[in-house]
Amino acid sequence: MDAHLFLKTHRTPVLSEEERTAFIGSFVRTLDFGPREMMVREGVPVTQCTLVTKGLVQRFKDARDGKRQILALHVPGDFVDLHSYPLKRLEHSVSALTQVAAIVMPHPQVRALTKLSATLTELMWRSTMIDAAINREWLLNIGTRDAAQRIGHLFCEMYIRLERVGLATDHVLALPLTQTDLGDATALTAVHVNRMLRQLREDGLADFKAGVVTILDWERLRRFAEFDPGYLFLE
Amino acid sequence: MDAHLFLKTHRTPVLSEEERTAFIGSFVRTLDFGPREMMVREGVPVTQCTLVTKGLVQRFKDARDGKRQILALHVPGDFVDLHSYPLKRLEHSVSALTQVAAIVMPHPQVRALTKLSATLTELMWRSTMIDAAINREWLLNIGTRDAAQRIGHLFCEMYIRLERVGLATDHVLALPLTQTDLGDATALTAVHVNRMLRQLREDGLADFKAGVVTILDWERLRRFAEFDPGYLFLE
DNA sequence: CGGGGCCTTGAACGTCGTCAAGCGATGTGG
């Protein structure tokens, strides 16, 4: 199955040809989801892991009085729930944002891979820890930066991640979110997101229209939003 | 070495006697840190993992203009940097809050354990994923709850975690943080933390004085702060 | 006795949320 995007974006630790083959051979089938379709529901026992091959996915948690927090966004090449292997259930939900294609690795196969190779173990574990590092950066983003910076930071992160898998170039990226979604990711209201988008545009930093971000001045946006990609562990 | 608190708090997956022995035998020495002493500095290559046996530890990131975000607090029985095994460096810093005692497992020993047993792999991986689940709950906490709720939620979480390792009973817990620290954990200023603490006290929910939290009405505080311990994976 | 943390409180301010209204695009059913 088509797991090459995962292997392409995770270059360390280095796998042997045998390990690559075993990894790729551990996926058992493909799945498709429509836009906004639920993929994993909070609390339900999970017995397999899902690797996105096409489309955009969100992980989120609902709070009281209609509030919602997006915890993570996933691009092709990302596992959306590899952490379900050690945890057995998720404490949040996962849903598609766009039309999504994915491939599935059942937990027993994950376990078999960890038995087969300590390097494969390290690789899969590492992938979940990079997700956690992104969670922590979002904590910093929401906790310490103002509204416009938060949105700018999200744009920078998503550009780097999409560019990495060949889905963005020239500082233009498809980010098929509503302004409400942007607010749920940055802990702002849709109204205020709208105002901040206008400000980013007027300041010549970034433009967001119909789910497409155009970064007008990468270097200035990067500095403005205090974006440093170290936490993405691209090495 | 004294790793029994870790094994006590992580009851799944279940280890064989042989696995327990191997795990405990993989620690090589003890370390001590004074209050506020730096344990791991951001970005520096890490070659070992640290398990706290005594004291309280914080993980944090510094932002511009003196802002700081505490990303996690660790109690005895927690690894503070097990994620350094797959990541090789940390994108945040770790420091002691109190006098701290810890034991050390070098990365080669971690790798050896993952080779030895898929169950040990799952256990250690799981432990890092619970940390990540806590990160995500903090994201929800800061992103969707108001000031008093955030502080109340932190009190609830720390009570459960400390109670679990025998360091808190009767809804009283030692939480040796300044009000500035509480603010750095909840994305509030020290001034506002002070006001919210007064409110929590006047509302009969919780009292914080000199680093000691007294939860005055557990059930009401739990509901007020929307605290649900599912994300701690205590099972 | 002086200095420095940490805590406490008040007053003024500002960022962001809330409420409300109107717009355009899309889709559906009468």
Place this chain on the structure above:
DNA sequence: CCACATCGCTTGACGACGTTCAAGGCCCCG
């Protein structure tokens, strides 16, 4: 084919939650 509902976007007015600035308190320690 048009009426009408829905959804997302946009903007304005107002208000509130939390920040900033400032001052004074206590306590520990040099």
